[in-house]
Amino acid sequence: xxxxxxxxxxxxxxxxxxxxxxxxxxxxxxxxxxxxxxxxxxxxxxxxxxxxxxxxxxxxxxxxxxxxxxxxxxxxxxxxxxxxxxxxxxxxxxxxxxxxxxxxxxxxxxxxxxxxxxxxxxxxxxxxxxxxxxxxxxxxxxxxxxxxxxxxxxxxxxxxxxxxxxxxxxxxxxxxxxxxxxxxxxxxxxxxxxxxxxxxxxxxxxxxxxxxxxxxxxxxxxxxxxxxxxxxxxxxxxxxxxxxxxxxxx
Amino acid sequence: xxxxxxxxxxxxxxxxxxxxxxxxxxxxxxxxxxxxxxxxxxxxxxxxxxxxxxxxxxxxxxxxxxxxxxxxxxxxxxxxxxxxxxxxxxxxxxxxxxxxxxxxxxxxxxxxxxxxxxxxxxxxxxxxxxxxxxxxxxxxxxxxxxxxxxxxxxxxxxxxxxxxxxxxxxxxxxxxxxxxxxxxxxxxxxxxxxxxxxxxxxxxxxxxxxxxxxxxxxxxxxxxxxxxxxxxxxxxxxxxxxxxxxxxxxxxxxxxxxxxxxxxxxxxxxxxxxxxxxxxxxxxxxxxxxxxxxxxxxxxxxxxxxxxxxxxxxxxxxxxxxxxxxxxxxxxxxxxxxxxxxxxxxxxxxxxxxxxxxxxxxxxxxxxxxxxxxxxxxxxxxxxxxxxxxxxxxxxxxxxxxxxxxxxxxxxxxxxxxxxxxxxxxxxxxxxxxxxxxxxxxxxxxxxxxxxxxxxxxxxxxxxxxxxxxxxxxxxxxxxxxxxxxxxxxxxxxxxxxxxxxxxxxxxxxxxxxxxxxxxxxxxxxxxxxxxxxxxxxxxxxxxxxxxxxxxxxxxxxxxxxxxxxxxxxxxxxxxx
Numbered sequence: 130x131x132x133x134x135x136x137x138x139x140x141x142x143x144x145x146x147x148x149x150x151x152x153x154x155x156x157x158x159x160x161x162x163x164x165x166x167x168x169x170x171x172x173x174x175x176x177x178x179x180x181x182x183x184x185x186x187x188x189x190x191x192x193x194x195x196x197x198x199x200x201x202x203x204x205x206x207x208x209x210x211x212x213x214x215x216x217x218x219x220x221x222x223x224x225x226x227x228x229x230x231x232x233x234x235x236x237x238x239x240x241x242x243x244x245x246x247x248x249x250x251x252x253x254x255x256x257x258x259x260x261x262x263x264x265x266x267x268x269x270x271x272x273x274x275x276x277x278x279x280x281x282x283x284x285x286x287x288x289x290x291x292x293x294x295x296x297x298x299x300x301x302x303x304x305x306x307x308x309x310x311x312x313x314x315x316x317x318x319x320x321x322x323x324x325x326x327x328x329x330x331x332x333x334x335x336x337x338x339x340x341x342x343x344x345x346x347x348x349x350x351x352x353x354x355x356x357x358x359x360x361x362x363x364x365x366x367x368x369x370x371x372x373x374x375x376x377x378x379x
Numbered sequence: 380x381x382x383x384x385x386x387x388x389x390x391x392x393x394x395x396x397x398x399x400x401x402x403x404x405x406x407x408x409x410x411x412x413x414x415x416x417x418x419x420x421x422x423x424x425x426x427x428x429x430x431x432x433x434x435x436x437x438x439x440x441x442x443x444x445x446x447x448x449x450x451x452x453x454x455x456x457x458x459x460x461x462x463x464x465x466x467x468x469x470x471x472x473x474x475x476x477x478x479x480x481x482x483x484x485x486x487x488x489x490x491x492x493x494x495x496x497x498x499x500x501x502x503x504x505x506x507x508x509x510x511x512x513x514x515x516x517x518x519x520x521x522x523x524x525x526x527x528x529x530x531x532x533x534x535x536x537x538x539x540x541x542x543x544x545x546x547x548x549x550x551x552x553x554x555x556x557x558x559x560x561x562x563x564x565x566x567x568x569x570x571x572x573x574x575x576x577x578x579x580x581x582x583x584x585x586x587x588x589x590x591x592x593x594x595x596x597x598x599x600x601x602x603x604x605x606x607x608x609x610x611x612x613x614x615x616x617x618x619x620x621x622x623x624x625x626x627x628x629x630x631x632x633x634x635x636x637x638x639x640x641x642x643x644x645x646x647x648x649x650x651x652x653x654x655x656x657x658x659x660x661x662x663x664x665x666x667x668x669x670x671x672x673x674x675x676x677x678x679x680x681x682x683x684x685x686x687x688x689x690x691x692x693x694x695x696x697x698x699x700x701x702x703x704x705x706x707x708x709x710x711x712x713x714x715x716x717x718x719x720x721x722x723x724x725x726x727x728x729x730x731x732x733x734x735x736x737x738x739x740x741x742x743x744x745x746x747x748x749x750x751x752x753x754x755x756x757x758x759x760x761x762x763x764x765x766x767x768x769x770x771x772x773x774x775x776x777x778x779x780x781x782x783x784x785x786x787x788x789x790x791x792x793x794x795x796x797x798x799x800x801x802x803x804x805x806x807x808x809x810x811x812x813x814x815x816x817x818x819x820x821x822x823x824x825x826x827x828x829x830x831x832x833x834x835x836x837x838x839x840x841x842x843x844x845x846x847x848x849x850x851x852x853x854x855x856x857x858x859x860x861x862x863x864x865x866x867x868x869x870x871x872x873x874x875x876x877x878x879x880x881x882x883x884x885x886x887x888x889x890x891x892x893x894x895x896x897x898x899x900x901x902x903x904x905x906x907x908x909x910x911x912x913x914x915x916x917x918x919x920x921x922x923x924x925x926x927x928x929x930x931x932x933x934x935x936x937x938x939x940x941x942x943x944x945x946x947x948x949x950x951x952x953x954x955x956x
Binding site: 177178181182185186188189190191192193194195196197199200203204207209210211213220306307310313317321 | 491492495560563564565567568571572573598599600601602603605606607609610613617618619620621624625632634636637638639642645646649
C-alpha cells in the first residue's frame with residue numbers, strides 16, 4: 130500500500146521524532162533506561178519494564194482483596210454473641226442482589242474489555258509500522274480507525290453508572306451498608322472495585338489525551354494503552370471473581 | 380557523550396523546586412526520606428522521654444504537656460510506637476538508603492519509575508502530617524496502641540483520643556500503605572530490570588538483596604493492612620460490624636453486632652510480623668556490607684546469607700499467630716505457629732555465625748560504621764535470644780503483658796534496626812554529602828548509645844520476669860511494684876544519657892555536612908559500584924558511563940591483586956574466584 134516518492138518531506142513530524150536519528154525529547158515519561166547502552170531509545174525495554182511494574186501493582190491489589198476475602202469467609206463462619214440473652218446466634222442474613230442488573234453490568238464490562246483489546250492491538254500495529262512511516266516519502270494512507278479507546282471509556286462509565294443503579298436498588302430494598310455483614314461486604318467489594326475501575330477510566334482518558342494533545346511519539350502512547358489494557362482486563366477478571374464470590378458466600 | 384543524555388530518562392533538574400522539592404532523582408528522594416525519618420525519630424524519642432519521666436515522677440508538671448493523665452500516657456505510647464515503626468524503621472532503611480544506593484549499587488542511572496518514586500515520598504510525607512495532626516484535634520491522639528486492637532480502636536466513645544484522633548491515625552496508616560506499595564513495586568522492578576551488564580543476581584551486594592526482599596515483603600504485606608484499615612474505618616464511621624461484637628459502653632448498648640476483634644488481630648499481624656523483617660532486613664544487609672569491608676575479608680558464606688534472608692522473609696509470613704497466643708487460640712494452632720517461629724532461629728543463627736566468621740582473623744579497621752555494625756550483631760543476638768522464649772505459648776502467656784516483651788522487641792526491632800541506620804549513615808555519608816563525618820564524635824556517639832540502650836532495655840527483661848505489667852502509667856500507686864521502681868528510675872536516667880548522646884550525632888551530621896573534610900571517591904577502600912563514581916554522584920550516577928560488572932561484591936584480600944581489594948568493575952580476578 131505504500132507509495133515510494135523520494136524528495137518529499139514527511140508530513141507527520143511526530144512519526145519522524147519517533148523513528149528518526151535525532152534523540153526524541155520526552156519529559157517525565159516515568160522511567161529510566163538501564164542496560165541498553167546502544168544509545169537508541171528502547172521502547173521494547175520500556176514496555177517490558179512497565180508491564181513488570183503493572184504485574185507487581187496488581188499483586189498489591191490482589192493482596193488487598195485477599196484481605197477482604199479472608200475477612201468475609203471468617204466473618205460468615207462466626208456465630209455472634211448476644212449480650213442480652215447470653216447466647217450465640219448466627220446474624221448472617223443472605224443479601225438479595227439484583228442479579229439481572231449485575232448480569233447486564235458484567236456484559237458491559239466484558240464488552241469494554243473486548244473493545245480495549247481492539248484498541249491495544251490497533252495501536253500496537255500502528256507503533257510497529259511507525260519506523261516504516263518515518264522513511265521519507267513513505268505513506269501508509271490515512272489511518273483513522275474506529276475510536277476503540279473512546280468506546281471503552283464510555284462503556285466503563287456505563288458500568289459505573291450501572292453499579293450506582295445496583296446501589297440504589299439495594300437501598301430501596303433496605304439493604305444498607307450497616308444492615309448486616311452480608312450487605313457490608315457487598316458494598317465494600319463493589320465500592321473498592323469501582324474505585325479501581327475509575328482509576329482505569331482516568332488512565333484511559335490520559336491515554337486518549339496522550340495521543341491527541343500531548344503529541345507523544347506513537348511508541349510512548351502504545352505503552353500507556355498497553356498498560357491500561359492489561360489493567361482493564363484485570364479489572365474485568367476481578368469483577369467476575371467478586372460476583373462469583375458473592376454468589377457462593379451470600 | 381551525546382547519547383548519555385538519551386540513556387537517562389529524565390533531564391537534569393532546573394530550578395530549586397524541581398531539584399530539591401519535587402525531584403525525580405532517586406538520590407534527592409533518598410535524602411528526603413532520610414530527613415523525614417530523622418524528624419520522625421526525634422518526635423518519637425521525645426514521646427518516649429515523656430513516658431519515662433512520667434513513670435518515675437508521676438506528679439511532675441512538664442513543659443508543653445503539663446501533668447500527664449493515664450489517657451495521655453496511652454496516647455504517648457501509641458504515637459511513639461506508630462511513629463517509630465512506620466516513619467522511622469520502615470522509612471529510613473528502605474526509603475532513605477535503599478532509594479539512594481540500590482540503583483547505584485546495581486549500576487543503574489535511576490529507579491525504574493522516577494515519577495512514582497517522587498509520588499511515593501510525598502505520599503509518605505502526607506501520611507506523616509496526618510499522623511501528627513492527631514495530636515492537635517479535639518481529644519488528642521488515639522490511645523489504642525500501635526496495633527490498634529478493636530473494640531478499643533473501633534468505637535468513638537472508648538476514650539478521649541478515639542474520636543477524630545483515631546480516624547486520622549487510621550487514615551495516616553492507609554496513606555502510608557499506598558506509599559509503601561508504590562515504593563515496593565519500584566524497588567522490585569529496578570532490581571529485576573535495571574541491573575548493569577554483568578550484575579548477576581549472585582553478584583548483587585547483600586544490601587541490594589536485603590532491599591529487594593524487603594520490597595517483596597512490603598508488596599505482600601501492606602495490601603492486607605490496607606484492607607484491615609478500610610474495614611476499621613467502616614466500623615468506626617459507617618456502623619458496620621466487621622470487628623465489633625455486641626458491646627455495651629458506659630451502660631449503653633451500641634448498634635454493633637457479631638463482629639470479631641480477633642479478625643483484626645489476624646489481618647493486622649499478617650502484616651505486622653513481616654513488618655518486623657521490613658525493619659530489620661536492610662540492617663542485616665548493611666551490616667554484612669560493612670563487616671566485610673572493614674574486616675578486609677569476603678563475607679563468610681555469601682550464598683548462605685542470601686538464602687537465609689529469603690528464608691527469613693518466607694517464614695515471616697507464616698508466624699503471625701505468635702503475637703496472638705493470649706487470644707485464646709486453639710493450642711494446636713499455637714503449636715504450629717510456635718514451631719514455625721522457632722524455625723526462624725535457624726536462618727538467624729546462620730546469619731550470626733557468618734557475621735562472626737567474617738570477623739574471624741580479619742584485619743579489622745575500627746571506624747565508626749564498623750562499630751555500629753558490630754553493635755548491630757550484638758543487639759541482634761541479645762534481642763533475638765529472647766525470641767525462642769516468647770515463641771513458646773507456655774512461656775509467652777505469663778510474659779506477654781510484661782516488660783519482658785517490651786525489652787525483647789526494643790532490642791531486636793527497635794535498637795538493632797536503628798544501629799543499622801546509624802551504621803549506614805556513617806558508612807555512606809561521604810558518598811551522599813561529599814564530606815567525612817568526625818570520627819571522634821562518631822565513636823563517642825557509639826559508645827554512649829551502645830551502653831545507654833543496653834542500660835535501658837536489658838533491665839526490662841528482669842522487670843518482666845518479676846511480673847511488671849507493661850502499658851501501666853501509674854507505678855507508684857501499686858504496692859507490689861514498689862520494689863521495682865529503683866530499676867525504672869535507673870532506666871529513665873539511662874534514657875536521659877542516651878538521648879543526650881543523640882545530640883552528638885546530630886551535631887556531627889550537620890557540622891560535617893558543611894565543614895567536614897572533603898571525601899575521596901572511595902574513602903573506605905570498598906568494592907561495590909557506588910564507590911567507583913564521583914562523590915557525590917552526578918545526576919545520572921555515572922556521568923554518562925554505563926558500568927560493567929566483572930566481580931562479586933566482596934573481593935577483599937585477593938591473593939596476587941595489586942591492592943587488598945578488587946572492585947566490582949575492575950577486570951575479572953583469576954579463575955580461582
